[in-house]
Amino acid sequence: MKITVMTAGEQIITxxxxxxxxxxxxxxxxxxxxxxxxxxxxxxxxxKEMRNAEKLSALGVKDDELIMMVSNAASGFL
Structure with a gap:
Protein backbone atom coordinates (compact mmCIF):
# COMPACT_ATOMS: atom_id res chain seq x y z
CA MET A 1 0.00 0.00 0.00
CA LYS A 2 1.06 3.60 -0.42
CA ILE A 3 1.21 6.09 2.43
CA THR A 4 1.99 9.78 2.25
CA VAL A 5 4.16 11.40 4.90
CA MET A 6 4.24 15.16 5.38
CA THR A 7 7.20 16.56 7.28
CA ALA A 8 7.15 19.64 9.50
CA GLY A 9 8.84 21.46 6.61
CA GLU A 10 5.91 20.47 4.37
CA GLN A 11 7.98 18.01 2.34
CA ILE A 12 5.72 15.30 0.88
CA ILE A 13 7.08 11.75 0.78
CA THR A 14 5.20 8.79 -0.70
CA LYS A 48 -1.89 10.31 17.88
CA GLU A 49 1.75 9.32 18.24
CA MET A 50 2.70 6.08 16.51
CA ARG A 51 4.95 3.85 18.67
CA ASN A 52 7.91 2.03 17.08
CA ALA A 53 6.68 -1.51 17.84
CA GLU A 54 3.18 -0.93 16.46
CA LYS A 55 2.18 -2.20 13.02
CA LEU A 56 0.44 0.05 10.50
CA SER A 57 -2.49 -2.38 10.22
CA ALA A 58 -3.03 -2.40 14.00
CA LEU A 59 -3.19 1.41 13.94
CA GLY A 60 -5.83 1.33 11.20
CA VAL A 61 -3.59 2.91 8.55
CA LYS A 62 -5.00 2.25 5.07
CA ASP A 63 -3.85 2.79 1.49
CA ASP A 64 -3.31 6.46 0.54
CA GLU A 65 -3.48 7.72 4.14
CA LEU A 66 -1.55 10.73 5.43
CA ILE A 67 0.95 10.53 8.30
CA MET A 68 2.66 13.55 9.83
CA MET A 69 6.35 13.48 10.74
CA VAL A 70 7.96 15.88 13.17
CA SER A 71 11.56 15.93 14.29
CA ASN A 72 12.23 15.58 17.99
CA ALA A 73 15.86 16.72 17.73
CA ALA A 74 15.93 18.34 21.18
CA SER A 75 15.50 15.15 23.20
CA GLY A 76 17.16 12.67 20.86
CA PHE A 77 14.81 9.86 21.85
CA LEU A 78 11.16 8.83 21.63
Missing part, protein backbone atom coordinates in the same frame (compact mmCIF):
# COMPACT_ATOMS: atom_id res chain seq x y z
CA UNK A 15 6.23 5.35 0.54
CA UNK A 16 5.20 1.93 -0.72
CA UNK A 17 4.91 -0.25 2.40
CA UNK A 18 3.29 -3.46 3.57
CA UNK A 19 0.21 -2.99 5.76
CA UNK A 20 1.91 -5.12 8.45
CA UNK A 21 5.06 -2.96 8.43
CA UNK A 22 6.22 -1.74 11.83
CA UNK A 23 6.36 1.97 12.58
CA UNK A 24 10.09 1.56 13.26
CA UNK A 25 10.64 0.24 9.71
CA UNK A 26 8.68 3.16 8.26
CA UNK A 27 10.92 5.51 10.26
CA UNK A 28 13.99 3.76 8.82
CA UNK A 29 12.68 4.40 5.29
CA UNK A 30 12.03 8.03 6.20
CA UNK A 31 15.56 8.38 7.60
CA UNK A 32 16.91 7.53 4.13
CA UNK A 33 14.56 10.04 2.47
CA UNK A 34 14.94 12.92 4.95
CA UNK A 35 18.29 12.35 6.70
CA UNK A 36 16.43 12.77 10.02
CA UNK A 37 17.67 9.99 12.35
CA UNK A 38 15.05 7.40 13.27
CA UNK A 39 15.43 8.22 16.97
CA UNK A 40 14.53 11.86 16.32
CA UNK A 41 11.36 11.15 14.32
CA UNK A 42 7.88 11.33 15.75
CA UNK A 43 5.09 10.05 13.51
CA UNK A 44 1.48 11.10 14.04
CA UNK A 45 -1.60 9.41 12.61
CA UNK A 46 -4.99 11.01 13.25
CA UNK A 47 -3.30 13.22 15.86
Missing amino acids: LDVDRDESVENVKALLEVETQVPLQQQQLLYNG
Whole structure:
Protein backbone atom coordinates (compact mmCIF):
# COMPACT_ATOMS: atom_id res chain seq x y z
CA MET A 1 0.00 0.00 0.00
CA LYS A 2 1.06 3.60 -0.42
CA ILE A 3 1.21 6.09 2.43
CA THR A 4 1.99 9.78 2.25
CA VAL A 5 4.16 11.40 4.90
CA MET A 6 4.24 15.16 5.38
CA THR A 7 7.20 16.56 7.28
CA ALA A 8 7.15 19.64 9.50
CA GLY A 9 8.84 21.46 6.61
CA GLU A 10 5.91 20.47 4.37
CA GLN A 11 7.98 18.01 2.34
CA ILE A 12 5.72 15.30 0.88
CA ILE A 13 7.08 11.75 0.78
CA THR A 14 5.20 8.79 -0.70
CA LEU A 15 6.23 5.35 0.54
CA ASP A 16 5.20 1.93 -0.72
CA VAL A 17 4.91 -0.25 2.40
CA ASP A 18 3.29 -3.46 3.57
CA ARG A 19 0.21 -2.99 5.76
CA ASP A 20 1.91 -5.12 8.45
CA GLU A 21 5.06 -2.96 8.43
CA SER A 22 6.22 -1.74 11.83
CA VAL A 23 6.36 1.97 12.58
CA GLU A 24 10.09 1.56 13.26
CA ASN A 25 10.64 0.24 9.71
CA VAL A 26 8.68 3.16 8.26
CA LYS A 27 10.92 5.51 10.26
CA ALA A 28 13.99 3.76 8.82
CA LEU A 29 12.68 4.40 5.29
CA LEU A 30 12.03 8.03 6.20
CA GLU A 31 15.56 8.38 7.60
CA VAL A 32 16.91 7.53 4.13
CA GLU A 33 14.56 10.04 2.47
CA THR A 34 14.94 12.92 4.95
CA GLN A 35 18.29 12.35 6.70
CA VAL A 36 16.43 12.77 10.02
CA PRO A 37 17.67 9.99 12.35
CA LEU A 38 15.05 7.40 13.27
CA GLN A 39 15.43 8.22 16.97
CA GLN A 40 14.53 11.86 16.32
CA GLN A 41 11.36 11.15 14.32
CA GLN A 42 7.88 11.33 15.75
CA LEU A 43 5.09 10.05 13.51
CA LEU A 44 1.48 11.10 14.04
CA TYR A 45 -1.60 9.41 12.61
CA ASN A 46 -4.99 11.01 13.25
CA GLY A 47 -3.30 13.22 15.86
CA LYS A 48 -1.89 10.31 17.88
CA GLU A 49 1.75 9.32 18.24
CA MET A 50 2.70 6.08 16.51
CA ARG A 51 4.95 3.85 18.67
CA ASN A 52 7.91 2.03 17.08
CA ALA A 53 6.68 -1.51 17.84
CA GLU A 54 3.18 -0.93 16.46
CA LYS A 55 2.18 -2.20 13.02
CA LEU A 56 0.44 0.05 10.50
CA SER A 57 -2.49 -2.38 10.22
CA ALA A 58 -3.03 -2.40 14.00
CA LEU A 59 -3.19 1.41 13.94
CA GLY A 60 -5.83 1.33 11.20
CA VAL A 61 -3.59 2.91 8.55
CA LYS A 62 -5.00 2.25 5.07
CA ASP A 63 -3.85 2.79 1.49
CA ASP A 64 -3.31 6.46 0.54
CA GLU A 65 -3.48 7.72 4.14
CA LEU A 66 -1.55 10.73 5.43
CA ILE A 67 0.95 10.53 8.30
CA MET A 68 2.66 13.55 9.83
CA MET A 69 6.35 13.48 10.74
CA VAL A 70 7.96 15.88 13.17
CA SER A 71 11.56 15.93 14.29
CA ASN A 72 12.23 15.58 17.99
CA ALA A 73 15.86 16.72 17.73
CA ALA A 74 15.93 18.34 21.18
CA SER A 75 15.50 15.15 23.20
CA GLY A 76 17.16 12.67 20.86
CA PHE A 77 14.81 9.86 21.85
CA LEU A 78 11.16 8.83 21.63
